[in-house]
Amino acid sequence: MGADQTAGSGAKVPPRWFILTAWQVHRALYRVSGGRLGLRRPKPGAFGMMRMHTTGRRSGRDRAVIVAYFEDGPNVVTLAMNGWGDPPPAWWLNLQANPDATVILPGDDRRRVRAREATGSEHARLWDTFRTQFGEGSDLDALARLRSRPTPVVVLEPAP
Incomplete structure (x- = not known):
């Protein structure tokens, strides 16, 4: 079954090639703009977008990704979805191999965190x-049912 099918969940997502292309374009926009574009703060009914740097579990190299988030007190929260x-x-x-990371929120707000x-x-x-925060007209639960496993909620706490 392709990612563009519903699997009886009531949710529909674009084909995998479209999602991968969108991620590449988003990262390129961030990189080309020097970080001025591509991130946003959360607002009512809309999650924010942050950049997160992790350490590769096999390579040991810096890995960066842009993911959705919201703030919960001093913590930053995201979903481990793909x-x-x-x-x-x-x-x-x-993060499971090495929970220490850095997040970059809009406005070049850099934080060391532990996941x-x-x-x-x-x-x-x-x-x-x-x-x-997911937005009106979106059904987070239906989207989560597309996966065979629960979607982890990841808490990024300020690093000690």
């Missing part, structure tokens, strides 16, 4: 918050 594809994103595997997965009531609360 364009709603089934495998976990590489950045999440990197962990939310569980229990914290997971439920943060998932509900992300649901409201």
Whole structure:
């Protein structure tokens, strides 16, 4: 089944080639603009976009990705999804191997963080918050049902 099908979930996502192209264009826009374009702060009904740097679990090299986020007190929260594809994103595997990372929020707000997965009531609360940030007309739960595994909610706490 392709990513552009619904799998009975009620959700529809673009084909994988489109998602991969959009990611490449987004990263290029950020790079070409010197970081002036491509990131945004969250606002009611819309998540923000941040750049996150992790350490490659096999290569040990810096890896950067742009992901959706919102702030929860001093923490930054994101979802470990892979364009709603089934495998976990590489950045999440990197954080599981080495939870220390750096995030860059709009305005060149750089923060050293340590990642962990939310569980229990914290997971439920943060998932509900992300649901409201995801935007009107989007069904986060239907999109999550496209995956064979739960989508981790990743909490990025200020590094000690």
